[in-house]
Amino acid sequence: MCPAELGAAVVLLLFAALAAPACSQEMRDQAKVEPLEAAAFFGDGPGARAEPVGTVPRGALLDRALAAGEGPAGEPLTGFPMAVGEADLARGEALFGVYCVPCHGRLGLGDGMAVRRGYPAPPPLTLARVREAPVGDLVDVIAHGRANMPDYEMIAAPDRWRVVAWVRVLQLSQHADAAALSAADLAHLDAAGAGGAP
Ligand code: HEC
Numbered sequence: 001m002c003p004a005e006l007g008a009a010v011v012l013l014l015f016a017a018l019a020a021p022a023c024s025q026e027m028r029d030q031a032k033v034e035p036l037e038a039a040a041f042f043g044d045g046p047g048a049r050a051e052p053v054g055t056v057p058r059g060a061l062l063d064r065a066l067a068a069g070e071g072p073a074g075e076p077l078t079g080f081p082m083a084v085g086e087a088d089l090a091r092g093e094a095l096f097g098v099y100c101v102p103c104h105g106r107l108g109l110g111d112g113m114a115v116r117r118g119y120p121a122p123p124p125l126t127l128a129r130v131r132e133a134p135v136g137d138l139v140d141v142i143a144h145g146r147a148n149m150p151d152y153e154m155i156a157a158p159d160r161w162r163v164v165a166w167v168r169v170l171q172l173s174q175h176a177d178a179a180a181l182s183a184a185d186l187a188h189l190d191a192a193g194a195g196g197a198p
Contacts, residue, residue: 067157068143069136069164077136082158084165092166095159099152108170120148131171138164 033039039047064070069077082088097106105111108125115121123130130138142160145151155163178186 063157065136067139067160069134069139069160071136075136076134076140078134080135080161080165082161084162088162089165089169091159092162092164093169095155095163096166099155100163103149107174108167122149125167126171126174130167131175135161135164135168138167 033041033047035048037047038045041047042049062068065077065081071077096104100108101112102114103110103112103119103122104125105115110122110124112119139160141149142152142155142163143157144153152160181189
């Protein structure tokens with residue numbers, strides 16, 4: 001072997017030596033105690049530890065009504081568990097803009113940017129089925145996701161209701177019953193002109 005060949009061989013060997021351990025550097029290969037394996041570390045034998053007194057599963061203390069819109073038997077609630085004022089609607093609108101518009105679109109028509117870029121299209125939130133769904137069911141969709149929709153658990157429980165209140169606003173904005181409007185509101189609409197935007 002000439003010196004150049006020898007040099008190349010050494011470089012290759014070095015590469016192989018460096019690359020080999022890198023292949024097995026996965027977390028599952030680390031030294032750890034498997035479930036129910038014995039371990040000397042704690043002194044009493046088992047590697048598994050008993051749960052500290054008072055431990056509760058994650059989510060077990062949640063108020064199911066507030067967090068997931070469920071009644072005592074798991075049925076969807078049909079009314080809001082809190083009063084909803086203008087500030088709540090404003091917050092609902094803002095959160096809807098952050099979390100829902102990317103797919104559902106600003107009006108809830110199912111034409112958000114993610115959908116335009118290929119995400120499976122949701123049905124319009126203005127469909128009769130969604131308009132007639134109990135509010136608790138809509139909160140449940142936010143809390144747990146549904147089919148192609150991921151959950152939005154990161155939205156705090158009371159805020160889920162504010163988002164749903166905003167969904168109701170969007171639905172009403174496109175399916176308002178003129179007979180339910182006050183005389184003042186009707187006069188306001190007439191002044192704005194039939195179908196005309198202010
Ligand atoms: C990543 C895209 C995406 C985001 C973001 C998203 N959704 Fe959805 N949503 C979907 C899809 C897709 C469906 C249809 C699910 C299915 O396959 O049935 C859906 C369904 C729904 C439904 C049920 C409609 C029906 O068919 O009854 C509601 C209500 C809903 N979404 C509300 C929301 C709200 C409120 C937010 C924001 C907190 C939100 N979604 C955020 C994609 C999304």
